[in-house]
Amino acid sequence: xxxxxxxxxxxxxxxxxxxxxxxxxxxxxxxxxxxxxxxxxxxxxxxxxxxxxxxxxxxxxxxxxxxxxxxxxxxxxxxxxxxxxxxxxxxxxxxxxxxxxxxxxxxxxxxxxxxxxxxxxxxxxxxxxxxxxxxxxxxxxxxxxxxxxxxxxxxxxxxxxxxxxxxxxxxxxxxxxxxxxxxxxxxxxxxxxxxxxxxxxxxxxxxxxxxxxxxxxxxxxxxxxxxxxxxxx
Amino acid sequence: xxxxxxxxxxxxxxxxxxxxxxxxxxxxxxxxxxxxxxxxxxxxxxxxxxxxxxxxxxxxxxxxxxxxxxxxxxxxxxxxxxxxxxxxxxxxxxxxxxxxxxxxxxxxxxxxxxxxxxxxxxxxxxxxxxxxxxxxxxxxxxxxxxxxxxxxxxxxxxxxxxxxxxxxxxxxxxxxxxxxxxxxxxxxxxxxxxxxxxxxxxxxxxxxxxxxxxxxxxxxxxxxxxxxxxxxxxxxxxxxxxxxxxxxxxxxxxxxxxxxxxxxxxxxxxxxxxxxxxxxxxxxxxxxx
Numbered sequence: 011x012x013x014x015x016x017x018x019x020x021x022x023x024x025x026x027x028x029x030x031x032x033x034x035x036x037x038x039x040x041x042x043x044x045x046x047x048x049x050x051x052x053x054x055x056x057x058x059x060x061x062x063x064x065x066x067x068x069x070x071x072x073x074x075x076x077x078x079x080x081x082x083x084x085x086x087x088x089x090x091x092x093x094x095x096x097x098x099x100x101x102x103x104x105x106x107x108x109x110x111x112x113x114x115x116x117x118x119x120x121x122x123x124x125x126x127x128x129x130x131x132x133x134x135x136x137x138x139x140x141x142x143x144x145x146x147x148x149x150x151x152x153x154x155x156x157x158x159x160x161x162x163x164x165x166x167x168x169x170x171x172x173x174x175x176x177x178x179x180x181x182x183x184x185x186x187x188x189x190x191x192x193x194x195x196x197x198x199x200x201x202x203x204x205x206x207x208x209x210x211x212x213x214x215x216x217x218x219x220x221x222x223x224x225x226x227x228x229x230x231x232x233x234x235x236x237x238x239x240x241x242x243x
Numbered sequence: 244x245x246x247x248x249x250x251x252x253x254x255x256x257x258x259x260x261x262x263x264x265x266x267x268x269x270x271x272x273x274x275x276x277x278x279x280x281x282x283x284x285x286x287x288x289x290x291x292x293x294x295x296x297x298x299x300x301x302x303x304x305x306x307x308x309x310x311x312x313x314x315x316x317x318x319x320x321x322x323x324x325x326x327x328x329x330x331x332x333x334x335x336x337x338x339x340x341x342x343x344x345x346x347x348x349x350x351x352x353x354x355x356x357x358x359x360x361x362x363x364x365x366x367x368x369x370x371x372x373x374x375x376x377x378x379x380x381x382x383x384x385x386x387x388x389x390x391x392x393x394x395x396x397x398x399x400x401x402x403x404x405x406x407x408x409x410x411x412x413x414x415x416x417x418x419x420x421x422x423x424x425x426x427x428x429x430x431x432x433x434x435x436x437x438x439x440x441x442x443x444x445x446x447x448x449x450x451x452x453x454x455x456x457x458x459x460x461x462x463x464x465x466x467x468x469x470x471x472x473x474x475x476x477x478x479x480x481x482x483x484x485x486x487x488x489x490x491x492x493x494x495x496x497x498x499x500x501x502x503x504x505x506x507x508x509x510x511x512x513x514x515x516x517x518x519x520x521x522x523x524x525x526x527x528x529x530x531x532x
Binding site for chain 2 (some may be wrong): 021096097098102105107108189190191192194204206207208209224
């Protein structure tokens with residue numbers, strides 16, 4: 011049990027003393043996972059809107075596929091991306107493997123189906139009459155969609171939080187495509203795994219606590235946006 | 244309504260821009276050939292978990308200008324990465340597999356770097372009564388007593404050595420007492436400690452973590468337990484993107500005097516004994532004498 015306590019003490023010490031390594035690991039974690047979440051939102055919003063609202067053959071299968079994607083195992087995504095980025099792979103010449111960019115790609119691939127599935131669910135629960143109404147009022151399809159997204163903004167922000175939560179906490183893909191290189195691709199999760207395998211349990215716990223803190227920070231700001239808008243309404 | 248969307252998209256755009264900006268910078272330092280040269284070293288978990296690489300690599304980067312991306316995996320996987328041309332240099336300890344690999348012809352030179360030894364560790368109570376016996380004898384006793392033995396099970400150099408010991412003892416480990424973690428040395432030691440089982444470890448990783456383990460060294464010192472590390476340079480035959488110059492720079496450096504001195508000193512201050520013996524230029528058959 012003293013490991014947990016020492017971990018807490020270590021976390022506070024690392025944060026207060028401005029330990030260079032811990033700060034750069036934390037900064038990289040935020041940078042990679044926020045970028046991946048942003049990309050996932052850009053790709054997942056239109057994808058989710060399409061499978062939720064458009065009428066095309068195989069729509070239900072597409073919806074089921076997107077929903078399945080919510081459970082994509084990070085290790086499998088990591089393996090896929092690794093093989094693609096290998097020197098012998100199709101885009102190996104870019105030298106992207108074991109860089110933060112590779113981690114962003116893998117994490118975006120994990121988060122996009124999560125965003126798409128939650129967006130689809132959110133849009134489908136908006137009253138169908140709403141769209142009809144908008145069209146009756148003469149809104150262009152784009153305006154109608156924008157209005158619809160506005161109507162579903164609470165679940166949309168929840169989708170962003172779910173996506174960020176999934177990628178910031180995953181270790182399989184980050185380890186595989188990033189390689190856990192010190193000072194280059196080491197993030198909080200892979201640092202915690204390494205500290206554990208080195209028997210430095212307090213340090214591992216400390217990284218875990220920092221991870222929880224930044225996840226809380228990001229979710230707090232998103233929640234504040236979400237709730238403020240609700241009140242203003 | 245529109246304000247919400249504006250806020251959301253502004254957030255997305257801001258994060259995206261910030262992310263791209265910084266990602267591009269780091270991409271430049273990590274992979275931009277003109278600015279910083281960077282090579283990929285595939286090595287074993289023992290060199291990383293013991294902390295040796297943390298000591299060596301900054302010095303190498305300072306001396307040579309090459310940055311190193313280290314992949315700490317089992318020796319089996321390290322050799323496979325070399326075979327596919329995904330790594331430029333290998334620092335491994337699985338001699339039989341290495342000799343086979345060299346015969347394939349995609350690797351350049353293979354040079355002796357250092358050695359330490361394997362130790363058979365287990366619970367203090369020593370239920371199989373192996374303390375002080377030779378390694379083969381100890382394996383026989385463990386099998387006969389059916390006490391828990393934790394195997395790496397990951398085709399690493401340590402796993403290869405362990406399999407060699409079983410066959411030397413003339414027994415086949417099988418049954419619920421023989422358990423395989425498939426993980427690195429650090430984790431495997433931890434599992435053995437928690438389950439009060441035996442395991443084979445390289446001395447460096449064991450010493451580096453001894454403080455957190457309920458395991459004692461029970462059998463050590465016989466010649467069958469030598470743990471020899473070689474550095475292997477990969478060539479373009481393994482893949483077009485292999486960097487033979489980086490491989491040569493690393494291999495030349497690690498068998499050179501300054502690296503060999505660092506290796507010989509490593510661990511002396513912290514553990515009272517060096518964890519590795521530098522061996523560059525020696526004849527492998529004379530090791531351990």
